Amino acid sequence: MTSIGIEAISVFGMPPVDFVALAAELGCQHISTGLTSFDFGVEDHAPYSLRDDARLRRDMIAAMRDTGVSISLGEGCTIRPGVDARDYRADLDLFGELGVQRINTVSMDPDRARTFDQFAVLAELSAERGMVTTTELAPSLTVADLPTALAAVAHVGRPDFRLLIDTMHLGRAGATAADLAALDPALIDYVQVSDAPLQPRFASYFEESMFQRMVPGEGELRLAELLAVLPPERIYALEVPLRAEARAGMGAKERLGRCVRATRDLLAAARSARDAAA
Structure with missing residues (x-):
């Protein structure tokens, strides 16, 4: 069964309990979160720390229990030079307390061999x-x-170490629907959905990916083709920061409501395409 989530950067630092309520209001089943807030400089949200504030963790757990929303992805366990993955033990314990189903990791360490280890x-x-x-x-x-x-x-060699597919990053890296279709579906565990032009709009890739993506279906990533070959029984999470719209006064519910509706339409089209092919 396909379910829809909302990724943390899409809400520009919204406090956790409010984020849970927003996801539920939009009919989404999941959110992602790190353990501390990040100042995006876009909307006026108070800083928070799930790492240091036990009461906030309890309030978030209660909100998730009441709404049926869960944390599908824990973020922040980044591989960096001088940082050992073992240093994340305490954070992983807190993610476990919050009922997190999976964590995502990326590497900013240029040493590929060390990254893989x-x-x-x-x-x-x-x-x-x-x-x-x-x-x-x-x-x-x-x-x-x-x-x-x-x-x-392949290096890690564990069935519980899998791929997260971010549609913007995938498209910008030059991969296609045919490349995804050639993979064992079991390798793909999670999908982040957004759209973008094929050519960058910003001098900084980081700025574009963190602050200004596009509503699914409004860019050039051929999302319908990608979604048709991705495993349907996954979480499809909206990673769609829309800074310009937020600064123009469009609230998170309106911004992300557009994204939820567009993604549901794309997923329905992908389902029809798979059925026709079968």
Whole structure:
């Protein structure tokens, strides 16, 4: 069954309990979160720390219980030079307390061999806590393309270390629907959906990916083709930061409501395409 989530950067630092309520109001089943807030400089949200504030964790757990929304992805376990994956043990414990189903990791360490080894350490620590680990490719990261991501999965060699497919990063890295269709579906654990032009609009890839993507179906990524070959029984999470719209006064419910409706339409079209092919 396909379910829809909302990723944390789409709400520009909205406090966790409010984020849970928004997801429920939009009919979404999941959200992603890190343990501390990040100042996006877009909307006026108070800072928070799920790491340090036990009461906030309890309030969030209660909100999720009351709404049926869960945390599908824990974020922030980044591989960096000088940082050991074992340093994330306490954070992984907190993610476990919050009922997190999987964590995602990316690498900003240019040492590919060390990156892959650190992925393996983190995957083992996550598995000890009952969580899956995913990694995503992005042209700005050490794991910059699909072949490198597949090499990482092969190196780790665990069935609970899998791929997270971000449609913007995938398209910008040059991968196609045919490339995805050639993969074992079991390798793909999670999908982040957004749209974008094929050519960058910003001088900084980081700025574009963090602040201004496009509503699914309004860009050039051929999402209908991608979604038709991705496994349907996955979480499809909206990673669609829309800074310009937010600064123009469009609230999170309106911005993301557009994205939810567009994604549901695309998923329905993908389902029809799979049925026709069968």
